[in-house]
Amino acid sequence: MRSMRTDVAIGDVNWSTLKTLIPYLIEFKARMAMALLCLVMAKVAGVGLPFILKYIVDDLDQKSDVGALVALPLGLLLAYGVVRFSNVLFGELRDTLFGRITERAMRRVGLKVFRHLHALDLDFHLNRRTGGLSRDIERGTNGIAFLLRFMVFNIVPTLLEIGLVIGILLWNYQFWYAVIVGVSVICYVAYSVMATEWRTRFVREANMAESQSSTRAIDSLLNYETVKYFTNEDYEAHHYDVELAGWEEARRKNRLSLFALNGGQSFVIAAAMTSAMVLAAVDVTQGVMTLGDFVLINAFMMQIFMPLNFLGFVYREMKGSMANIENMFSLLGVDPKVKDRENAPPLQVRAGEIEFRNVCFHYHPDRAILKGVSFTVPAKQKVAVVGSSGAGKSTLAKMLFRFYDVDDGAVLIDGQDVRSVTQASLRGAIGVVPQDTVLFNTTIFENVRYGRIEATDDDVWEAIRLAHLEAFVQQLPKKEQTLVGERGLKLSGGEKQRVAIARTILKRPPIMVFDEATSSLDSRSERTILQAISEISRQQTSLVIAHRLSTVIDADKIVVLDQGQVVEQGRHDELLQLDGHYAHLWKIQQQKPAGPGLVELPSTSSV
Template sequence: MRSQNTDIAFSEVSWDSLKSLWPYLLEFKGRIVLALLCLVGAKLASVGMPFILKHVVDHLDQEAAIGAVVLLPLGLLVAYGLVRFCNVLFAELRDTLFGRVTERAMRRIGLKVFRHLHALDLDFHLNRRTGGLSRDIERGTNGISFLLRFMVFNIVPTLLEISLVIGVLLWNYQVWFAVITATAVVVYISYSVVATEWRTQFVRLANTAESESSTRAVDSLLNYETVKYFTNEAHEAGHYDRELAQWESARRKNRLSLFALNGGQALVISAALTAAMVLAASDVLAERMTLGDFVLINAFMMQIFMPLNFLGFVYREMKGSLANIEKMFGLLEHEPRVRDCEGAPPLRVNGGEVVFEAVGFGYGPDRRILHDVSFTVPPGHKVAIVGSSGAGKSTLLKLLFRFYNLDSGRILIDGQDISRVTQDSLRKAIGVVPQDTVLFNTSIFENIRYGRIDAGDDEVREAIRLSHLEGFIGQLPQGADTRVGERGLKLSGGEKQRVAIARTLLKRPPIIVFDEATSSLDSQSEQSILEAIAEIARGQTSLVIAHRLSTVVDADTIIVLDQGRVVEQGSHAALLQLGGTYARLWDIQQRERGAVAVPLP
């Protein structure tokens, strides 16, 4: 039952995806019309060639005057060559004209999928498999290229040409030629459809196996250092080989099924061609047909089965292409859970007040994270959120950015519910220095400029100065032009953190969030970064998520979270005097640092 449901879903998704391609063809209507005219010209030339060939053979077969024998066949042969050249020329012009339509459609659809992936919520991206997703998109784009270039201008024209040839045979010769041709066409198409539908499952299995192996390879290479740390190269190779073994098995089934399909198609064509030639030879011997008619019948049969054989190839590849684009178009069916309200206005930030009002949230019914969390970050104030691991600190950041929808409560910025404003304006108003900084594989300079892509070089250099990156960059042979490697792996954790801080400082948002911003820095670097942060955040609303309490002692208010609830809030001194959760965490951290906790006066 599961397999049947899978096949039904496959068919529905594929044909729906096919329908969705049509709008992309209409962007170049003029080119399509010209391509259709070239197609008609090519088909007319194709049908005309056997008739010219018939007259050439008939004339050569007759006893005629020497001048006629020399001149007339020469003219027919030149005409034959000219018609054949026109057939090829019109076909090439058709493909050239339609090529831009195909390329533009691939561009449009690829861009649409790319934008849609960025529009999907964080939960989708946390569960995605990058390697498999990349292969699905690549195969889907190639499948679109095939569908648009071959299906639109080959299936219908081929069927039309077959109909014309059958009509010509029926009109000029005995009915059995048309019967043989029509029967062969019906049997060929029926067999091709049934066999192709049967073998599509093997195409899909091969694609799935390829995606799995690609996913494993990319995941292993992205975690190269972890593999080395635990000397698990053999384990990764074995795992990858098992994925490749499944791919090999699926490809073998695919190849054997293709052999059965091609063999059956060849049998139908050979049987029909033989039957037609035997019948034509009999008519020539009985003088009901000329030798030219025999050649014409042979040319027509060859001409009709060449596109028919191509039709089998097109249909076979079309089903394969539909299998390839199935998952890519399936991505477009994923609806983002976080959406802008219809007609949502942009966020207007005046002072930058942030209010969490009875916020409740969970990643699922069985994983509740926050319970009735309420606090306020006044304009221009620095508020810290602390607590043990798993208390829900980083979740507050995700909710402020609207990576998820709240289960209950509201988050307000300057009195505006963030669920009622555009996500774009919300995120432009907030700068973040994340705990785990991931950089693009480009230069340090361009990674910093990513904070505000229209920033000038002087502004980027100022951000570098404020984040205390000048000394580090000065030691590099290529300076700020040094590439950081994939995901920034060429830099240490502290260096990446400073790049992230510089990037956020360049953005200069009215609200700044620091999520364990100095967790990867040594004490000296941490102190210098904290001074820079204090300088740049002066007069701005800032929210600091911290595990190391020593970094937030200067906060105007400290919010203490415990198991998703606000258990304490106040200044550093007030919380120490309270002697509760915060005081206990402070004492533990001071002892870990080999210092004695001394309450501030």
């Protein structure tokens, strides 16, 4: 089982994840201070507006000197305009200043999650849900922006403003106004918290349903050709509709729970404002308060409940955002099974000798894949590993590349255990041409350059020529700038493998691994590519995983695997003379022509 952070809450929102956001707030200290200053100025201007309204109304209500009636309210009206504009201006400045902080936080966290995902082992990625994972990251980064902006600049300031207004009402007017505001605020906050806690599970269910439907859609589209091969469009549509039906039901529950939350909040606000206005109207009729005081009370009640209403929105959205980001933050708690040891040195490739020493491995405890495999790939030689499907051939390549760590035994390069060196240096020393080549959705030229990002255009063209890809590229309308489509779907299997071979040629590593690398090529193309590989890899150690034996008869040594064990080793002629497992496989393949699917990875040049 993978280790997860112990503070990840499953049944409820995990508030401890907020601690991880603190460093992103203090990165821009000066900008943060200026934003806080703007916040204070905006709140001061907001609290001053009702008082200006009071004096304006009282002045207009006085039927005294005409000059004063014209001059004083005009000045107050101008002051009202200036203060209201200041309130809006300082608020916009605050948001603009803090926007840089939220955007940088989204960038930092998004990059951190991206890097962490690439640091996780192959087993995690084989079991991931690509569509759902993408949605979790997208919602998580958006949730971070919301939390940083509104929690810091809305929740605490709103509570402070409510306290300030209650104090002003208590100081200037009778006790009951403060009681009405205080009780209504407590009822509003209590109801909002309880209702939001109740509906958080509906938010989570809606998110899960959305991720599942997205995963289903992306998985189906990525396998577009397979769907067409078997005319299963209706089947895929039906299953996608089932996922959408679940999403629709989850959204319905979410919407109804939101209605209940908003309805209750609106009732509390309406009851509080009505009570305050009735009390103020009575005081005005009794001569205890002026019309200006009535307007001031009304303005303060509105000023209390507008941010309070917004506070309810912020709280429920914050809870929703926390539900959104908990999955993204939990990704950071996934501990990769394969990781560098502390202070691990880089791999030092001197000759390039590879040794598999009593290697044992299993994907699942009840099924062993490799059972004490031992053999050596001498430096500058080509060694082929052959055997029937499921014998563990490709697993050996994964062990060498350290996609998985061995359960027992060791894999060594020039006497260095691959587990004791950094993964970056290990993989930098090995070039791989896999059986299933997946390309990026960019140009052919850039897909080849991916083998060595800093390579010059001339180097890339040289690799294209050596892989016998140049003639194909030149006949395309856009030549090397032709887009290959998502996962390289615009190219045939053989064309994709040539691109993969060119990419590995460009890398020029001291060790090369070919895993069924010519399985999609015709015999003529295979011969030319094998010859080219042989020419350019004479100074490299080559490990060839092969099914079609005719492609590896020139190997310096052939290792025969069966049921996860080495049963024979030797050159082609020697193994035939043994008349054992290899000879049996050879006779079978000679009796009927090998189809494209039997073509094993092109044997790399004899090293």
